Amino acid sequence: MGDAKALLILHGKQALNEEVREGVRQQRERGWELAVRVTWEAGDARRLVLEALDAGYPTLIAGGGDGTLREVAEALLLSRADARLALLPLGSANDFARAAGIPLEPLEALALLNEPARPVDVGEMNGQPFVNMATGGFGSKVTASTSEELKRMLGGGAYLLTGLSRFAEIQSARGHFRGPGFEWQGEFLALGIGNGRQAGGGQLLCPQATINDGLLDVCIVPAPADTVGTLGTLLSGGLLGVEAVSVSARVAWLEVEAPESININLDGEPFSGEHLRFDVRPGALRMHLPANSPLLRRPENGG
Incomplete structure (x- = not known):
């Protein structure tokens, strides 16, 4: 050994x-x-x-x-x-x-x-790496403002409690999103760019993401008339809830242009910008993961 x-x-x-x-x-x-x-x-x-x-x-x-x-x-x-x-x-x-x-x-x-170490992708935003997920909008604000004491007491549930207590502060952001075969623009409440699947204490923003497919999963939650109801669905989690209120895509890169700076959280690290470029570095790291990890894409032939 x-x-x-x-x-x-x-x-x-x-x-x-x-x-x-x-x-x-x-x-x-x-x-x-x-x-x-x-x-x-x-x-x-x-x-x-x-x-x-x-x-x-x-x-x-x-x-x-x-x-x-x-x-x-x-x-x-x-x-x-x-x-x-x-x-x-x-x-x-x-x-x-x-x-x-x-x-x-x-x-x-x-x-x-x-377990054998397996090649996994790494996401990047303007050259800054993230292993799990980049989040933006109100969800990112909730993550950043949840106190360490509350997280120690409630774990992932602390993010939900913080979000529920801050509905009065909800503000949407505006952005123009463009990637290979994908384009969307408008106001949004929350944004997830997933190498992994979840952030903010269990919010499954990109429930189908895998970390060895050379792609990033995109989840955009538009700002609708029923803001409180939509954000409640998002914060309560669940695959069907997210899919019901979001715009999604799977891309090799994504560019975001915004009239005002968007707050972004990269695996817990805060950043902001009006011009954001997301890329993926395929197989950039080798990680020890469970052989049956849900985040690992299986070969098409099952071998």
């Missing part, structure tokens, strides 16, 4: 997590050389990735939520190293992990290190 060597980059808030400690201990008993480094401040994840690569670690583990996964993935992409990536989901919502079928229990998640 000469390749059974990994470094866990652990979000600082999880440093005293006893389940993580026990999971690491048992993974070591299974024969893995597993080192742990803890983040303290902004920029630590990138520094730790570079240090791990210099030390010869072939596998890196992002221990945290979607934001931590994005940070570690971004550092890996910038390094252009061929290291593998795994996720130990420790966030409040764990949207990517839930959609990918990654266990939330630390020991079970670490067991995926024994």
